[in-house]
Amino acid sequence: MSVPRYSDFFxxxxxxxxxxxxxxxxxxxxxxxxxxxxxxxxxxxxGALSLTDLCLFTEARYTRHPGMADLQTPFQDHPLAxxxxxxxxxxxxxxxxxxxxGSDQ
Amino acid sequence: MNAFEKQRYxxxxxxxxxxxxxxxxxxxVAVYTFVLxxxxxxxxxxxxxxxxxxxxxxxxPEMTIQKLVAGRQDLMPTRYLDSIRQIPGVQSxxxxxxxxxxxxxxxxxxxxxxxxxxxxxxxEILIGAGVSRRTTADGPPPRLQENDLLPFKTYDGSVxxxxxxxxxxxxxxxxxxxxxxxxxxxxxxxxxxxxxxxTDLILRVRNARELPTIAAKITQLHPDTRPILRQELLxxxxxxxxxxxxxxxxxxxxxxxxFVILAWDKATGLSAEEKRExxxxxxxxxxxxxxxxxxxxxxxxxxLTAFFVGIVLxxxxxxxxxxxxxxxxxxxxxxxxxxFRLTPTVSVYQVATLFFLTVLPYTVAxxxxxxxxxxxxxxxVMRG
Numbered sequence: 233m234s235v236p237r238y239s240d241f242f243x244x245x246x247x248x249x250x251x252x253x254x255x256x257x258x259x260x261x262x263x264x265x266x267x268x269x270x271x272x273x274x275x276x277x278x279g280a281l282s283l284t285d286l287c288l289f290t291e292a293r294y295t296r297h298p299g300m301a302d303l304q305t306p307f308q309d310h311p312l313a314x315x316x317x318x319x320x321x322x323x324x325x326x327x328x329x330x331x332x333x334g335s336d337q
Numbered sequence: 338m339n340a341f342e343k344q345r346y347x348x349x350x351x352x353x354x355x356x357x358x359x360x361x362x363x364x365x366v367a368v369y370t371f372v373l374x375x376x377x378x379x380x381x382x383x384x385x386x387x388x389x390x391x392x393x394x395x396x397x398p399e400m401t402i403q404k405l406v407a408g409r410q411d412l413m414p415t416r417y418l419d420s421i422r423q424i425p426g427v428q429s430x431x432x433x434x435x436x437x438x439x440x441x442x443x444x445x446x447x448x449x450x451x452x453x454x455x456x457x458x459x460x461e462i463l464i465g466a467g468v469s470r471r472t473t474a475d476g477p478p479p480r481l482q483e484n485d486l487l488p489f490k491t492y493d494g495s496v497x498x499x500x501x502x503x504x505x506x507x508x509x510x511x512x513x514x515x516x517x518x519x520x521x522x523x524x525x526x527x528x529x530x531x532x533x534x535x536t537d538l539i540l541r542v543r544n545a546r547e548l549p550t551i552a553a554k555i556t557q558l559h560p561d562t563r564p565i566l567r568q569e570l571l572x573x574x575x576x577x578x579x580x581x582x583x584x585x586x587x588x589x590x591x592x593x594x595x596f597v598i599l600a601w602d603k604a605t606g607l608s609a610e611e612k613r614e615x616x617x618x619x620x621x622x623x624x625x626x627x628x629x630x631x632x633x634x635x636x637x638x639x640x641l642t643a644f645f646v647g648i649v650l651x652x653x654x655x656x657x658x659x660x661x662x663x664x665x666x667x668x669x670x671x672x673x674x675x676x677f678r679l680t681p682t683v684s685v686y687q688v689a690t691l692f693f694l695t696v697l698p699y700t701v702a703x704x705x706x707x708x709x710x711x712x713x714x715x716x717x718v719m720r721g
Contacts, residue, residue, distance in 0.1 A: 260681040293437055
């Protein structure tokens with residue numbers, strides 16, 4: 233029996249890596265199919281309750297509902313007030329505010 | 338000896354040479370894997386959140402109309418309804434009643450929202466899974482269940498105790514974790530809302546292409562209002578989770594700079610031992626191209642190991658462990674936080690982006706200094 237070479241281990245590892253990445257894609261496809269009814273349920277709930285935003289950050293009103301945030305959000309407490317909620321730095325400026333303030337131009 | 342066998346021999350030698358410096362190489366792979374893991378975790382979670390938002394907000398109101406006073410959102414008088422309803426193309430306009438309630442006991446913010454179906458069930462509420470899990474200063478009380486009572490302090494100072502009629506499905510936590518659905522009379526009692534006021538209006542149109550025109554007509558008719566279109570909501574979430582913008586690019590920039598330093602350190606020079614090895618190989622008759630091939634295989638081994646391990650770990654972290662490492666960052670100061678599992682949305686584009694951003698630059702970075710050492714006289718290289 234021949235002694236395995238280093239390159240054999242490399243090829244085995246490479247194949248295992250390819251296989252795992254392939255499994256990732258397979259899992260993505262299967263999960264997408266399994267979760268489809270759940271997504272549909274969420275979508276219908278959003279429609280039935282007339283919701284506008286994802287419930288990701290509940291600490292401040294403009295991070296709970298970024299879609300509904302007003303133009304004064306950065307100065308909500310007093311003029312020159314600095315943003316102090318951690319999620320404020322995670323949430324980008326909503327599209328409707330960017331358009332109004334012309335920061336897209 | 339065919340080309341494949343030649344490559345195998347060079348690969349064997351490259352791997353045995355790496356084994357001699359295993360401490361350094363293991364450390365390198367560990368750092369490199371962590372960089373890739375972080376990068377891939379951010380990419381995977383941002384993209385699947387973006388996809389989730391785009392899918393579930395498809396049925397959000399086509400247009401939401403807010404009233405502004407001194408630039409801030411104010412309560413909407415219901416008399417605006419009639420004039421907006423008469424705009425051609427408008428199918429329906431409805432007042433929406435919702436607001437924020439700070440629960441002093443748990444320190445959590447709830448979103449209270451009127452649900453028409455509950456108008457005949459005054460005193461009853463439906464709550465999101467996050468509300469049922471609320472905690473207090475004394476630790477988590479038992480989970481709220483059906484028929485439990487939840488007290489609300491009204492704006493006139495009295496306490497209104499409402500009966501939990503049911504829980505919203507846990508599968509919808511991403512949109513309902515902090516929701517408390519209640520009847521209109523209860524809502525008006527808690528917030529002391531006048532009967533002719535609502536939080537905002539939601540509007541449906543006959544033809545979606547007319548939305549911008551209708552929005553313009555509304556602002557013309559009521560200059561103190563602000564229409565927000567569903568497309569803008571969707572674009573907002575697209576921007577929030579766009580990996581090329583916002584804070585995500587900052588995280589990525591930090592990670593990439595760390596990686597550039599790693600690659601730069603590698604590119605600026607070889608260790609004395611590595612130089613001696615190249616010198617010996619040249620002295621025993623190896624050609625420059627063979628040495629470059631050996632270094633290419635070394636770089637490829639390290640970067641492919643980090644790439645495969647990094648992205649598989651990131652996948653497990655984001656989609657199996659629900660992004661547990663990111664939870665403290667995402668939670669911020671929130672008391673209520675939705676518990677949700679993201680549907681995997683890994684694409685070839687993401688994997689290719691990660692590959693070209695990390696594996697290729699690193700492999701190239703390992704070849705350059707070797708090429709420099711391999712082209713000079715072996716005697717000079719061995720002498721250092």
